[in-house]
């Protein structure tokens with residue numbers, strides 16, 4: 112099969128590799144339907160993050176099942192499935208809490224470290240383990256180009272927003288000031304989710320330095336602020352001086368974490384909201 116392999120910064124190649132085979136009765140072999148790039152792929156490609164060369168890239172992928180291990184009963188050959196960026200066992204402490212992305216036996220797809228990782232989805236075929244609890248059947252009502260966002264991009268933004276904005280009482284929905292720092296694809300999904308969870312009542316600020324991204328955020332109903340245009344003052348004004356109630360740091364880099372806390376902490380004290388921001392970031 113052909114696959115996109117990472118050889119080092121700015122060096123990926125399409126190579127021919129052996130097609131993967133079932134190794135365990137809980138495995139599946141999948142055939143690519145759609146795959147997408149993610150900011151995480153760009154980080155190691157650009158050399159911003161160290162990565163061990165030799166793996167197949169990609170963890171945003173939609174596939175068809177072409178072979179199944181004997182113990183898999185909830186999927187069929189031919190099923191169209193979304194593959195989350197990490198597998199989950201379905202039985203550990205975190206899986207039982209519904210936090211499958213923290214699974215103690217997770218394997219990451221197309222990952223920078225060889226331990227606990229599987230080759231990624233930018234290949235004609237893909238081996239996935241623990242498929243009973245890992246694969247998600249695709250809904251036919253969702254177009255393929257949107258479906259590929261369901262692997263990692265949309266859920267990352269959705270769950271960041273849901274952690275603090277889901278099921279808020281109506282009054283609290285109106286009073287909430289939320290900030291999304293970073294308006295790339297995940298940030299846009301976080302904004303859409305934040306507005307969804309608050310019935311478009313919360314003030315959702317979108318902070319970025321790229322005008323096109325701010326425009327996309329505005330179209331969804333967020334209040335755009337250029338990063339260079341004093342966002343701290345604007346958010347402080349919008350929240351009667353208290354700061355944002357929730358900050359979602361969606362840049363995905365540790366350097367963005369400290370600035371995100373500044374939207375919340377006005378007098379050098381770590382308030383409740385700052386803790387929420389840090390928790391929200393960790394959750395993602």
Ligand SMILES: [Zn+2]
Nearest residue numbers: 149151263264
């Ligand atoms: Zn991703």
Ligand SMILES: [Zn+2]
Nearest residue numbers: 200203206214
């Ligand atoms: Zn687990």
